[in-house]
Amino acid sequence: MNAEKRSLAGRRELRRYSRHLLIPEVGLAGQEKLARARVLVVGAGGLGTPVLQYLAAAGVGRIGICDDDVVDETNLQRQVIYADADVGRKKAVAAAERVVALNPHVAVDPISHRLDVSNARELVRLYDVVVDATDSFGARYLVNDACRLESKPDVYGSIFRFDGQVSVFVPGGPCYRCVFPEPPPEGTVPTCAEGGVLGVLAGLVGTWQANEALKLILGIGRTLAGRLLIVDAFDARVREFALAEDPDCPLHGTHPSIVDVTEVVPRPQAPLVVPEIEPRELDEFLEATPDAQLLDVREPHEAVLGAPPSAIAVPATQLEARMHELDSAKTYVVACRVGAKSRWAAQRLHDAGFRRLYHLRGGLLAYAVTHEEFEVF
Amino acid sequence: MRVRILAFAGVREIVGAAQRTVEVPAGATAGRVWDDLAREFPRLSEIARSTRLARNGALVERDAALQDGDELAVMPPFGGG
Numbered sequence: 001m002n003a004e005k006r007s008l009a010g011r012r013e014l015r016r017y018s019r020h021l022l023i024p025e026v027g028l029a030g031q032e033k034l035a036r037a038r039v040l041v042v043g044a045g046g047l048g049t050p051v052l053q054y055l056a057a058a059g060v061g062r063i064g065i066c067d068d069d070v071v072d073e074t075n076l077q078r079q080v081i082y083a084d085a086d087v088g089r090k091k092a093v094a095a096a097e098r099v100v101a102l103n104p105h106v107a108v109d110p111i112s113h114r115l116d117v118s119n120a121r122e123l124v125r126l127y128d129v130v131v132d133a134t135d136s137f138g139a140r141y142l143v144n145d146a147c148r149l150e151s152k153p154d155v156y157g158s159i160f161r162f163d164g165q166v167s168v169f170v171p172g173g174p175c176y177r178c179v180f181p182e183p184p185p186e187g188t189v190p191t192c193a194e195g196g197v198l199g200v201l202a203g204l205v206g207t208w209q210a211n212e213a214l215k216l217i218l219g220i221g222r223t224l225a226g227r228l229l230i231v232d233a234f235d236a237r238v239r240e241f242a243l244a245e246d247p248d249c250p251l252h253g254t255h256p257s258i259v260d261v262t263e264v265v266p267r268p269q270a271p272l273v274v275p276e277i278e279p280r281e282l283d284e285f286l287e288a289t290p291d292a293q294l295l296d297v298r299e300p301h302e303a304v305l306g307a308p309p310s311a312i313a314v315p316a317t318q319l320e321a322r323m324h325e326l327d328s329a330k331t332y333v334v335a336c337r338v339g340a341k342s343r344w345a346a347q348r349l350h351d352a353g354f355r356r357l358y359h360l361r362g363g364l365l366a367y368a369v370t371h372e373e374f375e376v377f
Numbered sequence: 378m379r380v381r382i383l384a385f386a387g388v389r390e391i392v393g394a395a396q397r398t399v400e401v402p403a404g405a406t407a408g409r410v411w412d413d414l415a416r417e418f419p420r421l422s423e424i425a426r427s428t429r430l431a432r433n434g435a436l437v438e439r440d441a442a443l444q445d446g447d448e449l450a451v452m453p454p455f456g457g458g
Contacts, residue, residue, distance in 0.1 A: 047458045135458035160386040160455035180454040184427040189387050192457035230385055242435040344420055
């Protein structure tokens with residue numbers, strides 16, 4: 001591979017990296033290591049985009065960008081690599097353009113496919129360091145397993161609201177499975193799309209990941225292997241937790257049971273005890289059922305994003321205290337933004353003796369898809 | 378004895394605070410403190426099996442004994458990126 005043979009000495013590129021060359025821990029030898037290095041960034045979203053920008057600027061020789069998604073308007077609040085005009089374009093392609101514009105000496109592989117069991121090991125094998133900047137539990141286990149099976153370091157980061165996690169999982173040390181042996185049941189841990197995330201937090205955590213990836217390539221400093229950082233952007237605190245290898249880890253413990261990548265599917269949630277209503281059936285149902293009322297259990301701040309016309313609002317966190325305001329003989333259709341909190345609220349009301357309950361599948365966001373006059377984001 | 382609970386991400390949202398101090402019997406384990414919390418906030422039981430506990434900055438199993446003044450961090454996985 002060309003990137004492995006090329007040398008930076010005497011090239012015009014040297015001036016670009018002069019501030020690195022002035023640091024003894026990097027220097028010319030380190031800069032040449034960066035030029036020879038190949039990094040795969042899985043996910044070009046909130047975490048992946050700052051990683052890409054710093055790796056490109058630092059002169060990493062080859063960067064793979066794996067993401068099958070397109071740029072959405074809601075991404076622009078934190079995914080600062082994309083411009084307004086990129087909305088609707090493939091992320092891997094748009095990000096690759098920006099990387100090349102930033103540093104034409106970087107070779108970029110835009111990979112517009114989802115990382116899955118059929119391609120994960122093959123892809124990971126082509127790179128020296130892998131950055132887990134994904135946004136689902138299934139993808140996180142897949143990146144972890146593929147990296148460990150191919151003996152590659154996995155630079156992990158994840159974010160929710162004001163909190164972020166960063167670590168490095170290297171062969172011979174604890175892996176993601178040692179820390180989190182199993183994914184939470186489907187729908188029980190909100191995603192950024194469900195619960196929100198502070199835009200700057202993505203930059204903070206992604207920049208930590210970029211720093212760890214560069215240190216792994218350079219072989220300098222102390223990495224986060226065996227340690228988990230929790231970045232709390234709200235109280236401006238960073239806490240460190242010591243991790244230990246799980247001797248029973250199914251991937252690399254004393255009796256490993258995972259010998260190849262497999263799809264990790266979160267357990268389904270406990271079945272819902274109340275019947276569900278499809279969003280397109282809601283209007284008809286409310287009309288045909290005179291005593292039926294839509295019960296909106298979103299938190300007050302979420303209602304800013306669009307409120308249904310005839311609903312009664314009791315936020316899920318106030319449900320216990322305000323249950324007396326509801327009439328257990330009446331019919332309620334319980335709804336929230338995406339249908340996760342409302343599931344729990346419906347269950348709670350059922351436990352409290354409410355029997356004429358329904359649950360709006362997919363929440364108000366799904367309802368809004370077919371109701372242009374009613375905007376929920 | 379008193380133990381300080383640190384809550385992160387989704388747990389922080391459910392509990393409604395980043396920190397709280399609880400009074401538990403001497404010799405109580407990390408798991409006991411978690412069980413008390415999950416009883417008070419039933420939504421926590423959904424994520425019990427995928428949430429890790431850390432005593433004074435190190436991951437521990439549920440049977441780890443606590444001492445007066447210990448800090449117990451409750452860390453759910455979070456998948457966002």
